[in-house]
Amino acid sequence: MRYLNTYDFPPYRPPNEAESALIRITRGCPWNRCTFCFMYKDIRFKAKSLEDVKNDVNKARQIYKTTESIFLGDSDNLVHKELPEIVLYIKKTFPEVKRITAYARAKTILKRKMEFLKAVRKAGLDRLHIGLESGDAKVLDWLYKGARPEEMIEAGQKARKAGFEVSFYVLSGAGGRERWKEHALNSARVLNKAKPDFIRLRTLTLKHGTPLKDKLGKGEFEITPPLERLKEVRLFVENLTVEKCFLASDHVTNYLWAGGAVIYRGVAGKLPEDKKTMIETLDQAIGLIESENLEIKDSNRLYEEGFFTAL
Numbered sequence: 001m002r003y004l005n006t007y008d009f010p011p012y013r014p015p016n017e018a019e020s021a022l023i024r025i026t027r028g029c030p031w032n033r034c035t036f037c038f039m040y041k042d043i044r045f046k047a048k049s050l051e052d053v054k055n056d057v058n059k060a061r062q063i064y065k066t067t068e069s070i071f072l073g074d075s076d077n078l079v080h081k082e083l084p085e086i087v088l089y090i091k092k093t094f095p096e097v098k099r100i101t102a103y104a105r106a107k108t109i110l111k112r113k114m115e116f117l118k119a120v121r122k123a124g125l126d127r128l129h130i131g132l133e134s135g136d137a138k139v140l141d142w143l144y145k146g147a148r149p150e151e152m153i154e155a156g157q158k159a160r161k162a163g164f165e166v167s168f169y170v171l172s173g174a175g176g177r178e179r180w181k182e183h184a185l186n187s188a189r190v191l192n193k194a195k196p197d198f199i200r201l202r203t204l205t206l207k208h209g210t211p212l213k214d215k216l217g218k219g220e221f222e223i224t225p226p227l228e229r230l231k232e233v234r235l236f237v238e239n240l241t242v243e244k245c246f247l248a249s250d251h252v253t254n255y256l257w258a259g260g261a262v263i264y265r266g267v268a269g270k271l272p273e274d275k276k277t278m279i280e281t282l283d284q285a286i287g288l289i290e291s292e293n294l295e296i297k298d299s300n301r302l303y304e305e306g307f308f309t310a311l
């Protein structure tokens with residue numbers, strides 16, 4: 001299918017790619033089964049033809065007069081057989097670009113031969129954003145992530161060996177009330193072995209129409225309340241031993257509100273240098289909630305109240 005005069009760009013990108021030019025290589029998610037995810041549910045997966053992608057790259061060039069970074073959508077571009085050629089074309093069309101990044105599934109990284117990954121890296125794709133969500137096997141099962149903890153470790157190591165910068169997402173709250181401690185400890189364990197360059201925290205926000213939200217409705221899943229979630233993040237940070245890694249909480253779902261004001265914005269910093277400061281920040285937020293009789297609102301509550309629509 002040709003996209004005529006429209007410029008087909010990805011509907012989602014990481015927050016730190018807000019200034020980036022967006023180019024779509026694939027549409028949707030080839031897996032599309034994670035129980036918490038709503039992102040591509042209505043999109044049938046498709047790897048776009050080389051011709052369509054080149055057309056979009058040329059149109060993007062007309063829109064973005066200059067850009068330092070480019071993000072490639074959608075969720076798992078490493079499935080595209082012509083990705084090395086596509087990235088080369090993008091680099092040629094945008095010679096000024098300093099960083100090209102994309103989402104990637106751990107399972108796809110494992111399936112791809114090292115030669116392919118290296119070819120993609122050599123062509124100019126710099127960074128892979130990988131959804132770990134949790135390092136706990138049971139939690140990964142109920143999220144239906146399609147990869148086990150040891151596979152997540154192997155995928156992270158393989159991507160780094162191929163020369164990519166690796167950014168792993170962790171879904172705070174994914175363990176629910178039942179497994180927040182295991183979720184924290186095992187996520188730290190996996191990341192300590194995978195040794196990513198970045199760790200990005202998101203908070204599980206249950207959207208209508210997702211299987212996990214249905215489980216919540218049936219009483220089969222219990223959301224981790226804000227105070228326990230802060231303790232979960234504290235336990236997680238405390239157990240991280242990674243080095244030369246940046247931890248970011250660059251998403252509004254990590255915020256906590258009380259009386260209409262933000263009382264917590266998440267923790268961020270270099271690891272291991274800023275670990276102590278991050279733990280102090282978490283202790284302050286925990287202390288505030290425990291000592292004051294505050295009504296805390298999190299992203300789940302605000303979503304239910306209609307303040308957040310897409311997260």
Ligand code: SF4
Pocket residue numbers: 029030031032033034037038039040075105131145
């Ligand atoms: S979380 Fe990622 S892998 Fe899972 S369904 Fe959503 S886009 Fe696909």
